[in-house]
Each structure stands twice: as C-alpha cells, then as structure tokens.
Amino acid sequence: xxxxxxxxxxxxxxxxxxxxxxxxxxxxxxxxxxxxxxxxxxxxxxxxxxxxxxxxxxxxxxxxxxxxxxxxxxxxxxxxxxxxxxxxxxxxxxxxxxxxxxxxxxxxxxxxxxxxxxxxxxxxxxxxxxxxxxxxxxxxxxxxxxxxxxxxxxxxxxxxxxxxxxxxxxxxxxxxxxxxxxxxxxxxxxxxxxxxxxxxxxxxxxxxxxxxxxxxxxxxxxxxxxxxxxxxxxxxxxxxxxxxxxxxxxxxxxxxxxxxxxxxxxxxxxxxxxxxxxxxxxxxxxxxxxxxxxxxxxxxxxxxxxxxxxxxxxxxxxxxxxxxxxxxxxxxxxxxxxxxxxx
Ligand SMILES: Cc1cc2nc3c(=O)[nH]c(=O)nc-3n(C[C@H](O)[C@H](O)[C@H](O)COP(=O)(O)OP(=O)(O)OC[C@H]3O[C@@H](n4cnc5c(N)ncnc54)[C@H](O)[C@@H]3O)c2cc1C
Numbered sequence: 253x254x255x256x257x258x259x260x261x262x263x264x265x266x267x268x269x270x271x272x273x274x275x276x277x278x279x280x281x282x283x284x285x286x287x288x289x290x291x292x293x294x295x296x297x298x299x300x301x302x303x304x305x306x307x308x309x310x311x312x313x314x315x316x317x318x319x320x321x322x323x324x325x326x327x328x329x330x331x332x333x334x335x336x337x338x339x340x341x342x343x344x345x346x347x348x349x350x351x352x353x354x355x356x357x358x359x360x361x362x363x364x365x366x367x368x369x370x371x372x373x374x375x376x377x378x379x380x381x382x383x384x385x386x387x388x389x390x391x392x393x394x395x396x397x398x399x400x401x402x403x404x405x406x407x408x409x410x411x412x413x414x415x416x417x418x419x420x421x422x423x424x425x426x427x428x429x430x431x432x433x434x435x436x437x438x439x440x441x442x443x444x445x446x447x448x449x450x451x452x453x454x455x456x457x458x459x460x461x462x463x464x465x466x467x468x469x470x471x472x473x474x475x476x477x478x479x480x481x482x483x484x485x486x487x488x489x490x491x492x493x494x495x496x497x498x499x500x501x502x503x504x505x506x507x508x509x510x511x512x513x514x515x516x517x518x519x520x521x522x523x524x525x526x527x528x529x530x531x532x533x534x535x536x537x538x539x540x541x542x543x544x545x546x547x548x549x550x551x552x553x554x555x556x557x558x559x560x561x562x563x564x565x566x567x568x569x570x571x572x573x574x575x576x577x578x579x580x581x582x583x584x585x586x587x588x589x590x591x592x593x594x595x
Pocket of ligand 1: 255256257258264265266267268269270271274339340341342364365366367368370384385386427428429472475491492493494498500503504505506507509
C-alpha cells in the first residue's frame with residue numbers, strides 16, 4: 253500500500269539531475285528516463301569567481317523533471333500490483349501511520365516522506381546556519397539550450413551553489429542549495445540574491461536572461477544534509493531522505509532513495525518487521541562514504557578558496573573530480589543479510 257498526500261503528481265523542487273548510477277537503477281526497474289524524454293548529460297561545467305572549467309562525467313547522466321520521473325515510478329508501482337491511497341500522514345507510532353483521514357495499521361511501515369518529518373520519527377535539525385533549497389524553472393529558449401546543452405552546470409558562490417540542467421521539455425531547472433546566512437546577506441530575498449549573482453557574473457546573467465524574474469521561486473527550508481539514520485523503531489524501515497540525506501551537490505539523493513528502498517524490501521522479505529533495525533544499520537554503513545564525500549565537496553564548494561581549488565582541479569587534474577564523483581555514488585546491490593539472521 254503506497255500512501256501519499258498528493259493525488260496528482262507534482263514537480264518537486266529537488267531532483268532534475270539523475271546520475272549514471274541512478275539511471276542504471278531505474279533501468280533495472282523497467283523505467284528508462286531517456287524513453288521519458290530525459291536530456292543526455294555528458295559533462296560538468298563549474299563556475300567560481302569569474303572562472304570556469306569543464307570536464308566529462310564518468311558516465312552519461314540525465315536531466316529529467318521530477319514530475320516525469322515520479323509519474324513513471326508511480327505507474328510502475330501500480331503495474332507491479334501496489335495499491336495507492338491518499339492521506340496526509342501526521343505521525344507514526346508502532347504499527348500505525350496516523351493520517352488526517354485514517355489510521356493506517358500494518359506491522360511494517362516504510363517511512364519515505366522525504367524532507368517532511370512526521371511526529372514520532374522526526375530527525376534532529378540542530379544547526380546554526382541551516383541549508384535551504386530554492387528552485388526556478390526557466391522557459392525554453394534557444395540561448396539556454398545552446399549554453400547548457402549536454403552539461404550540468406554548478407555555479408559556486410560563498411555559502412552555496414546554483415545548479416542548472418535542461419529537462420525533457422526544454423526548460424532549464426535552476427536549483428540553489430545555500431546557507432540561510434547567504435540568503436540573509438541578500439536581504440532575505442531570493443530575487444535579490446539571483447540579481448546579485450547575475451550582477452557579479454556575466455555567465456549567470458546570460459543564463460538567467462531577461463525573463464527569469466517572472467518565474468515562480470519555490471523554496472524548501474532546513475534540509476538536514478549529512479544526516480544518516482543509524483537506528484529505528486521495530487517495524488519501521490526508514491528509506492530515502494528518511495534514511496540518509498546526501499548534500500545535493502552530489503546529485504545522488506534519488507539514487508540513495510532507490511537503493512534504500514530495494515535494500516529495505518530485501519530485508520523485509522527475509523526478516524519481516526523484525527529486520528528494520530538491522531536494515532537501518534546496514535544501510536547507514538553503506539551510505540556513510542557517499543554522504544561524507546559529498547559533505548567534504550559541499551564544504552569546499554561553499555568557500556571562495558575551495559571554489560578556486562575546484563576550478564584548478566577540474567582544469568588540471570580532472571581525475572580528482574572523477575574520483576570524487578565516483579566516491580559519492582551509492583553502492584546499489586543490496587547488502588547481504590548475515591546468514592545467522594532469522595525471523
Ligand atoms: C535543493 C536540492 C536539489 C536536489 N537535487 C537533486 C538532484 O538533482 N538529483 C538527485 O538525485 N537528488 C537531488 N536532491 C536530493 C533528492 O531530491 C532527494 O534525496 C530525494 O528526492 C529523496 O527521495 P524521497 O523519496 O526520500 O523523498 P521525496 O522525493 O521528497 O518524496 C517524498 C514523498 O512523500 C510524500 N509525503 C511527504 N510527506 C508526506 C506526508 N506527511 N503524508 C503523506 N505523504 C507525504 C510526498 O508527497 C512525496 O511523494 C536534491 C535535494 C535538494 C534539497
């Protein structure tokens with residue numbers, strides 16, 4: 253039983269870039285992002301302090317909207333026999349997800365509410381300078397298509413970055429992940445921040461064009477980047493962002509969501525509700541390396557010196573960027589369940 257509060261598939265802010273590892277996972281599930289019109293992405297272009305550098309990605313990646321991806325995944329789940337119901341879940345307790353319409357009872361719950369925390373399973377969010385996400389969808393234009401082409405672009409600035417990639421309908425997905433302090437410095441206004449970035453950098457100004465101010469800006473607050481669930485309650489499998497939140501710079505959050513879902517399913521098939529704690533520990537171990545590598549990359553990218561270092565490495569020693577890109581991918585094969593485990 254798949255429960256979601258949204259009857260119609262929206263276009264969530266987070267996503268838009270599918271790594272090569274995520275593509276392989278999706279294709280193995282029978283969902284081919286390229287058949288959905290996904291845009292081939294073969295290169296990374298970095299911008300920092302007026303400098304730019306380009307390198308190839310280790311393998312082909314894809315630009316696809318979350319609307320297209322989530323619609324296809326929902327259809328695949330229904331085709332595979334899942335049932336779907338709609339309710340806004342407010343809390344989880346042992347054996348029950350409390351919704352606004354019903355209490356949904358089951359000896360096993362898979363918690364996959366992404367950024368949204370539920371009562372009874374909330375993640376700690378203690379940080380002096382929380383991470384925010386902003387997104388604009390920019391209309392298709394010939395200039396943007398030519399500038400972005402088959403590149404994922406990361407424009408680094410003090411306290412955050414702007415990511416840009418073309419989507420299946422020719423729109424450009426422009427996503428900012430930044431510290432609250434960086435927004436505060438721009439007077440707390442996303443419009444001011446983008447206008448300042450455009451004033452400082454002609455490349456950003458060219459990509460924003462003269463129509464960006466009409467685009468709707470969506471925001472998400474207090475993203476707990478770096479958080480990993482080490483333990484869980486009986487019968488509660490935490491998956492996706494509820495299992496591990498990788499800094500978005502890595503473009504691997506959807507890969508982690510898919511890998512955790514598959515691993516949770518294999519543990520549940522073998523061990524039932526009692527397997528939740530073992531699953532959570534095993535997945536935490538698997539997620540640790542990619543999440544830590546992405547944290548280091550994020551820390552570097554947010555500082556002006558780190559930004560210059562990233563440009564230098566991309567130009568002169570691209571093997572380091574390729575290594576970072578590989579090390580921030582999630583291992584997809586479900587971890588073997590120790591032979592001593594039983595129901
Ligand atoms: C700014 C930003 C940019 C990102 N860009 C990328 C990227 O380009 N590529 C990438 O791979 N990752 C990216 N990520 C990370 C990625 O979006 C997440 O890791 C991924 O979406 C997690 O998937 P999920 O299934 O756990 O949660 P979600 O994708 O958030 O899905 C949660 C689902 O739960 C439902 N739901 C939520 N609350 C409730 C409730 N109370 N009751 C019922 N239903 C509920 C929602 O409707 C939704 O369907 C980005 C993250 C951020 C913050």
